[in-house]
Amino acid sequence: MVKLQKSIDKRNALIKATIDLVNNNGFHATAMSKIAKMANVSPATIYLYFENKQDLINQTYLEVKSKYTNFVFETYQENSSIKRGFEIIWRRIATFNRNECEYSFFLNQCNNTPMIDEPSRKEGIKHLQPLLDLWTRGKNEGVIKPYTDYLLYAFSINPISFLMMAQKQDEFNLTQEHIDAAFLAAWDSIKL
Template sequence: MRQRDDNKRLALLEATLELVTEQGFSATSVAMIARRAGVSPGTLYIYHEDKDALLVSTFLDVCDRLIDTALGQVDEHLVLREQLRRVWVALFEVALASPRLFRFYDMFSHSAWMTDELRERNDQRLAPLLEALAEGQRQGLIKPVGLALLEAFLFRPIHHLVQSSGCHPFEPDSASIDMAFAMAWDAVALKHCASQESVS
């Protein structure tokens, strides 16, 4: 049995991320991925059963990178607004440095490969952040709406701002980033909590 090489595994994931975000799912072949990763097509099958399995693995890798970034900013000693501000800014910085991550996440999430099992897996990993949001709702800090709406108004704007172009591109300076988060917070916070400040 051929031994696995973690560098090759990671190269395959990165090549898949690059090619799919450049050309789409259907236009990206196994041969193209292997070539971009610098391995033979046969090597790919040491790590993944087929292209579908590779796409799922790439999605999970992207999710883990984003989730690890978010969870690294969750601190129960801070008020909710400050926790979310830190999560938001950290994710924005990742999106700015690696816009492919958010693009692949968005593409995969709207594809036939997305399943309830994958959603549940990510929700389990995000438990500390989701619990912070749920506690915020119990305390009357944020609106009693579902996760889909919270995600749409809190975190989806990050992808839009990073991808913005044309007549009104977003200038990611410190003041603009702070204003962008403040607008996202105002969208989900109950009115009496919209100006909540952080405490340590």
């Protein structure tokens, strides 16, 4: 049991080191040797858990995406009205981004890089299925604009990520009033 926990701890340390280094240095400047050093393991240990750097990045992305969506959809109920369901999801996204900055920053970088391979990206999108289902229902009921999910995401979800990034870089102080206004703008951008 102790050996299993040590193994889990090492893997978690590698994931954490990957997130920290990617957030501070970018994907390309994050060498496996730096990850191992920060995780306090030998470089060879990485290969007990991951095939290569690509596998490490993809698995880290999917693990963080899973934490993100577990939090985001925890209080969502499928029988909510379209607006209420969207508001619950959107505000949970805002809360996650605000409280889990390192994960949000990492996901933001993953969304804007070719480093994440296509199978991992598709798996990541599956994590958003409750939101995609809500939008489909909203389109079918004539409540949501008949745009692609990519456009709906770009107009309604990406802006809060942008604001969170601006706050992380000390360019903007995101207050509750800003969050409330950003939600209304997000809803207005997708509702019919």
